Amino acid sequence: MxxxxxxxxxxxxxxxxxxxxxxxxxxxxxxxxxxxxxxxxxxxxxxxxxxxxxxxxxxxxxxxxxxxxxxxxxxxxxxxxxxxxxxxxxxxxxxxxxxxxxxxxxxxxxxxxxxxxxxxxxxxxxxxxxxxxxxxxxxxxxxxxxxxxxxGYWKTIEGQRVADILDKYLQDHARKWAKTFPDEFWVKLIKVKGYPSYVALNRPAFVGHWVNDIVYDRLVPCARRKLDKINPRLPAGYRKNKHHQHATEDYGLPELKAHLIKVMAYMDAAANDTQFMRMLNRGTPKFGDTYEMPLDDVYN
Incomplete structure (x- = not known):
């Protein structure tokens, strides 16, 4: 050997x-x-x-x-x-x-x-x-x-490592949009969460949970309910289409980019994850299931 x-x-x-x-x-x-x-x-x-x-x-x-x-x-x-x-x-x-x-x-x-x-x-x-x-x-x-x-090992492999994590752990609609995230978002995310690098993560699945919590649950009211309605699971247990196929380029992506700018500003201002989440919850709260908005207004 x-x-x-x-x-x-x-x-x-x-x-x-x-x-x-x-x-x-x-x-x-x-x-x-x-x-x-x-x-x-x-x-x-x-x-x-x-x-x-x-x-x-x-x-x-x-x-x-x-x-x-x-x-x-x-x-x-x-x-x-x-x-x-x-x-x-x-x-x-x-x-x-x-x-x-x-x-x-x-x-x-x-x-x-x-x-x-x-x-x-x-x-x-x-x-x-x-x-x-x-x-x-x-x-x-x-x-x-x-x-x-x-x-310098982390710097060398970081890009591939992040790509692997996102591909494995983000949901379909999240994975598609994640390709439009600026590189600095991923650097700031791992830093504010208290890790020196993505390679240091013992549980890479955390990334998917973080992105859903920080981004998608705060991006559009009732998005998940809407997607479940227009793209329900079939009796066999799978969906006819991928969720991201129902996201619109002219609405979803501009909203995402605007949201990311705010999120990264909170990351820069926060000294730690607790402070970051406090700022995020105050400035960009999550849309709960009880949010009153007609589902047909969520996506065209």
């Missing part, structure tokens, strides 16, 4: 010499959810251990007082580092690559926690301080998120 990385970044939150990598390719195939790793040397440096190739880390973790806090599963991961090729940009990209021995970020976090539980000697206590400092630095994020961001 050949594992390859094309993305590398210095993780300054852990130290000036701590390199993180994204294992984005395996046997020549791109990985949809690539693993993040630290090199052995980087892991040692993060803990203040100096050695060539990170061997000091393995020696330290093998000492009885720390080793007793390392279970069999963690020990197996420590003793079997991931061997991969880093193919960087520039001069490195045309060569055979650099061989790196690394550990997954989740394994590194387990090591930090094991160190904090161990009964350390006086000369080892600096390890506990370093472990505690790093866990605090990562309290509001994940090590993977930092590596994705700093290496």
């Amino acid at each position: 050949t594992i390859t990385s094309h993305y590398k970044a210095t993780i300054t939150q852990l130290g000036p010499d701590v390199d993180g990598y994204i294992l984005d390719e395996m046997d020549g195939e791109q990985q949809r959810q690539p693993r993040c790793v630290l090199s052995k040397r980087a892991a040692a440096s993060a803990l203040g251990l100096k050695s060539e190739g990170g061997s000091a880390l393995w020696r330290t973790l093998s000492r009885q007082n720390i080793g007793s806090e390392i279970d069999e599963n963690l020990r197996k991961k420590i003793d079997n580092p991931i061997v991969f090729k880093y193919l960087g940009t520039g001069s490195e990209s045309g060569g055979p690559g650099v061989t790196v021995h690394g550990i997954e970020t989740s394994t590194f976090i387990e090591i930090l926690r094991a160190i904090l539980k161990a009964k350390l000697t006086e000369t080892q206590k600096f390890l506990a301080q370093r472990a505690q400092d790093m866990l605090i630095a990562l309290a509001n994020t994940t090590l993977d998120s930092i590596i994705y961001q700093e290496s």
